[in-house]
Amino acid sequence: VWSTVPAGPPDPILGVTEAFKADKDPRKINLGVGAYRDENGKPYVLNAVKKAEETLAKQNPDKEYLPITGLPEFTASAAKLAYGADSVPLKEGRVAVTQSISGTGALRIGGAFLGRFYPHVKTIYLPVPSWGNHTPIFRDSGLEVKGYRYFDKKTVGLDFEGLKEDLRAAPEKAIVLLHACAHNPTGVDPTPEQWKEISDIIKEKQLFPFFDMAYQGFASGNTTRDAFAVRYFVEQGHQVAVSQSFAKNMGLYGERVGAFSLVTSSPEERARVDSQLKIVIRPMYSNPPLHGARIASTILRDEQLYGLWESEVKHMADRIIQMRDRLYDNLVSQNTPGEWNHIKKQIGMFSFTGLTQPQTKALAEKAHIYMTADGRISMAGLNGKNIDYFSESVSKAVKG
Ligand code: PMP
Numbered sequence: 001v002w003s004t005v006p007a008g009p010p011d012p013i014l015g016v017t018e019a020f021k022a023d024k025d026p027r028k029i030n031l032g033v034g035a036y037r038d039e040n041g042k043p044y045v046l047n048a049v050k051k052a053e054e055t056l057a058k059q060n061p062d063k064e065y066l067p068i069t070g071l072p073e074f075t076a077s078a079a080k081l082a083y084g085a086d087s088v089p090l091k092e093g094r095v096a097v098t099q100s101i102s103g104t105g106a107l108r109i110g111g112a113f114l115g116r117f118y119p120h121v122k123t124i125y126l127p128v129p130s131w132g133n134h135t136p137i138f139r140d141s142g143l144e145v146k147g148y149r150y151f152d153k154k155t156v157g158l159d160f161e162g163l164k165e166d167l168r169a170a171p172e173k174a175i176v177l178l179h180a181c182a183h184n185p186t187g188v189d190p191t192p193e194q195w196k197e198i199s200d201i202i203k204e205k206q207l208f209p210f211f212d213m214a215y216q217g218f219a220s221g222n223t224t225r226d227a228f229a230v231r232y233f234v235e236q237g238h239q240v241a242v243s244q245s246f247a248k249n250m251g252l253y254g255e256r257v258g259a260f261s262l263v264t265s266s267p268e269e270r271a272r273v274d275s276q277l278k279i280v281i282r283p284m285y286s287n288p289p290l291h292g293a294r295i296a297s298t299i300l301r302d303e304q305l306y307g308l309w310e311s312e313v314k315h316m317a318d319r320i321i322q323m324r325d326r327l328y329d330n331l332v333s334q335n336t337p338g339e340w341n342h343i344k345k346q347i348g349m350f351s352f353t354g355l356t357q358p359q360t361k362a363l364a365e366k367a368h369i370y371m372t373a374d375g376r377i378s379m380a381g382l383n384g385k386n387i388d389y390f391s392e393s394v395s396k397a398v399k400g
Helices: 012-022 047-059 072-083 102-117 134-140 160-169 192-204 228-235 267-285 291-301 303-333 341-345 357-367 387-399
Strands: 095-101 123-128 144-149 175-179 208-213 241-245 257-263 350-352 376-378
Touching: 047 291, 047 303, 072 095, 072 228, 072 241, 072 257, 072 291, 095 102, 095 267, 102 134, 102 208, 102 241, 102 257, 102 267, 123 134, 123 160, 134 144, 144 160, 160 192, 192 228, 208 228, 257 291, 291 303, 303 341, 303 387, 341 350, 357 387
Parallel strands: 123 144, 123 175, 175 208, 208 241
Antiparallel strands: 095 257, 241 257, 350 376
């Protein structure tokens, strides 16, 4: 039956992990995968999560199905985290929100909803480059996918002029995907001033802003600061869509906890949107998983656990920033040719190093260091034990 099915290409990021696993050298380092690692290079379960699980175990809750749009306490708390407790549309009951299978599921629900109901041009503009899964998610949702300039290879920073030109040249009312903070893969974010200009252009052209917020808290260590763009846009009257993930900021990767929300113009409109979100979700997976949403909502609703969580998010973000500083200092003190300021300036889990494909290949073959072919490294894979070996190896690879 399946003789005509062609073999698909392997996933570029998971392929890096395969190569890493097959390498037997004790010095090997995997900087491919976007998951936080502690000072010893180990996966990290947050204490806030462990405590929430203890609390939940004592409550001995049942395992009944959740409603189609998920755990109501969770969705209410997630929306508050994204939009802020004082958000006007939240207070007015104008935000439609549903639980999702983490960030990927949120983007897919959003894509499917827009594909079905967005009344204007069904084209979504993604930053170039963007997270590799964005294109297939939105294409499979029935949207046309195009790009807007984002990254400038020469400055290893934001191509702000290119971005503005491309948004201005997009058809009116097209959909624009924005990374709310800690842009993946580049680690390059607009400044607050630049966000304001982007908001103005989006307003002028009546574009539809769809925020992907996969790293709230992870960029600066502060969930409020990282929500700046989303909250500013909402204050400016944009009816945004927001995808949230609790994979990184709560370390709940495999629990698949996320939320998708849409700001509507009235509670009555919200109720209609809610009803259609259910009709989008029901045939996809019927209803979402329970455990992770209970963990996240326990943390978000308990003052003490919330405080503990905030301190742990900050700890993770600070450790990554520390690694950026050390990597920069090492590269400079080893007289590595080139300009390395971007390592310190970039934000969040990833750094776009500017290393070329031959250099990343040499690092894998000669130094047992694995990263994606575009030179992106997960800063969280670096720690006190491997940072010096990593810096020396990069320095050697660049010197050739
Ligand atoms: N958006 C971006 C920009 C991401 O980097 C990721 C995770 N790599 C996601 C969404 C979704 O991740 P998840 O489905 O694990 O929440």
